[in-house]
Amino acid sequence: MMATLLEPEVRTARSDWPQVDLFGATIDVLRMSETLEIVQAWAAAPMARCRYVVTPNVDHTVLLHHRQDLRDAYHEASLVLADGWPVVVASRLVGKPLPERVPGSDLVPELMKSASPTKPLRVFLLGAASGVGERAARNIRSQWPGVDIVGVYSPPLGFEKDEEENNKILYMVEQTEPDILVVGLGAPKQELWVHANHKRLKAKVALCVGATIDFLAGEKARAPRWLQRLGLEWLHRMLSDPRRLVKRYAGDAWFFPGIVWREWRRGAVN
Numbered sequence: 001m002m003a004t005l006l007e008p009e010v011r012t013a014r015s016d017w018p019q020v021d022l023f024g025a026t027i028d029v030l031r032m033s034e035t036l037e038i039v040q041a042w043a044a045a046p047m048a049r050c051r052y053v054v055t056p057n058v059d060h061t062v063l064l065h066h067r068q069d070l071r072d073a074y075h076e077a078s079l080v081l082a083d084g085w086p087v088v089v090a091s092r093l094v095g096k097p098l099p100e101r102v103p104g105s106d107l108v109p110e111l112m113k114s115a116s117p118t119k120p121l122r123v124f125l126l127g128a129a130s131g132v133g134e135r136a137a138r139n140i141r142s143q144w145p146g147v148d149i150v151g152v153y154s155p156p157l158g159f160e161k162d163e164e165e166n167n168k169i170l171y172m173v174e175q176t177e178p179d180i181l182v183v184g185l186g187a188p189k190q191e192l193w194v195h196a197n198h199k200r201l202k203a204k205v206a207l208c209v210g211a212t213i214d215f216l217a218g219e220k221a222r223a224p225r226w227l228q229r230l231g232l233e234w235l236h237r238m239l240s241d242p243r244r245l246v247k248r249y250a251g252d253a254w255f256f257p258g259i260v261w262r263e264w265r266r267g268a269v270n
């Protein structure tokens with residue numbers, strides 16, 4: 001009895017830890033280690049509503065500024081985690097400091113690494129181009145025996161507007177009942193899709209994590225750690241796919257300072 005009393009309590013509700021209102025989102029003030037404990041607890045609990053996790057980077061903050069539908073999706077998320085260094089640095093500049101970045105593309109492998117073969121973590125990979133999910137599944141199985149990949153699916157382009165395709169995905173998830181649904185459909189599609197469907201999704205936790213399935217497959221390379229430590233992962237991403245990303249990052253670089261400035265002024269006035 002005593003031992004139970006002395007065990008640290010696992011915090012599982014959003015009211016159990018602090019948040020800050022920043023850049024149009026309510027971001028959880030959590031470190032990676034704390035986040036892992038929370039998601040592990042959710043994944044180990046009996047199946048209930050599907051909780052979902054979003055990870056804002058600079059591009060999300062700009063999208064949030066312009067899009068009510070994304071703000072709505074963020075509003076119902078069970079965790080909102082700062083994905084990139086620029087968001088963490090900006091949080092400190094405006095006096096609402098976040099302790100560290102908790103990128104989705106680190107959270108997913110950390111969760112997999114910590115899974116035990118005696119009680120495997122059941123994972124469904126949803127998203128990425130055709131064949132990529134299968135390659136990711138092979139790598140995951142050989143690297144982390146505590147992970148059971150129960151489903152892999154790459155939806156065709158435009159699937160979100162196709163009722164039949166949508167139902168097919170929901171059915172596949174329902175049949176496999178994953179602990180973790182890794183959703184890699186790009187932003188804001190993944191957040192909007194999960195928000196629209198989370199009440200029907202039979203998964204314990206959905207993680208909206210962009211290119212993570214590509215990283216796990218070895219299809220795209222993460223920035224080296226030293227570049228990540230310098231806060232320059234975004235530069236590596238941009239240079240690895242300049243045709244798609246230069247225009248986006250230029251737009252973000254134009255809007256983000258204004259968003260940070262307005263946030264700072266709001267703090268200075270209050």
Ligand code: UDP
Pocket residue numbers: 126127128129154155156157158184185186187188189209210211212213214
């Ligand atoms: N993707 C997908 N279906 C779509 C659009 C994108 O599966 O309709 C996948 C794409 O193949 C890639 C990921 O979504 O694996 C995009 O991740 P990224 O983080 O690059 O997207 P971003 O959020 O930066 O747009």
